[in-house]
Amino acid sequence: MARELITGSPEETAAMAQELGRGAGPGDVFALIGELGTGKTVIAKGIALGMGIRDDITSPTFTILEVYENPLPLYHFDLYRIDRPGELDGLGFDELWYGDGVSVIEWADRAGDRLPADSIRIHLSYAGEEGRRIVIEYPAD
Numbered sequence: 515m516a517r518e519l520i521t522g523s524p525e526e527t528a529a530m531a532q533e534l535g536r537g538a539g540p541g542d543v544f545a546l547i548g549e550l551g552t553g554k555t556v557i558a559k560g561i562a563l564g565m566g567i568r569d570d571i572t573s574p575t576f577t578i579l580e581v582y583e584n585p586l587p588l589y590h591f592d593l594y595r596i597d598r599p600g601e602l603d604g605l606g607f608d609e610l611w612y613g614d615g616v617s618v619i620e621w622a623d624r625a626g627d628r629l630p631a632d633s634i635r636i637h638l639s640y641a642g643e644e645g646r647r648i649v650i651e652y653p654a655d
C-alpha cells in the first residue's frame with residue numbers, strides 16, 4: 515500500500531510526520547529516502563514530536579545514531595556517511611531496527627539490503643521551492 519501527497523510548506527510536512535509519530539508503535543522503522551534538503555530531518559522531528567519527545571532533534575550526521583529515551587524510545591539514524599551497506603555490519607544497528615523502539619533512518623537507501631524488509635519507506639522529492647512530493651510505502655503484510 516502506498517500513499518502519495520504533496521506538501522506546500524515545512525509545517526505541513528511536520529504536521530503529517532507528527533501523525534505518523536502519534537501512530538507509531540514498537541519495532542516500527544521509518545526509512546527516509548531523498549536528496550539533501552528534501553525534508554528528512556523535518557519528518558524525523560515531526561515523528562519525534564508525535565511520539566511525545568520534546569528534545570531538540572538534529573541530524574546525527576557525524577555520530578550516525580542519536581538515541582532519545584522515551585516510554586517508546588526513538589533511534590534516529592543518519593546514514594549519509596555510509597558508502598556501502600557492508601559498513602553497517604557489526605555496528606549492532608540490527609538490534610535496534612528489530613527492537614522495541616521506533617527507528618527513523620535518514621538516507622536509508624545507503625543501508626541497501628540491510629534495511630529491514632518491513633520498513634515503512636518514505637520517499638521525498640522536490641516539487642518546487644516550498645513543495646515536496648512524499649510517497650509513503652507501507653510493507654505488504
Ligand SMILES: Nc1ncnc2c1ncn2[C@@H]1O[C@H](COP(=O)(O)OP(=O)(O)O)[C@@H](O)[C@H]1O
Pocket residue numbers: 521522523524525526527548549550551552553554555556557573620643644645646
Ligand atoms: N514542503 C516542505 N517540506 C519540508 N521541508 C521543506 C518544505 N519546503 C521547504 N522546506 C525546507 O527544506 C529544508 C529541509 O531540510 P531538512 O529536513 O534538513 O532536509 P534533509 O534532512 O532531507 O537534508 C528545510 O530548510 C525546510 O524548511
Ligand SMILES: [Mg+2]
Pocket residue numbers: 554555573620
Ligand atoms: Mg537531514
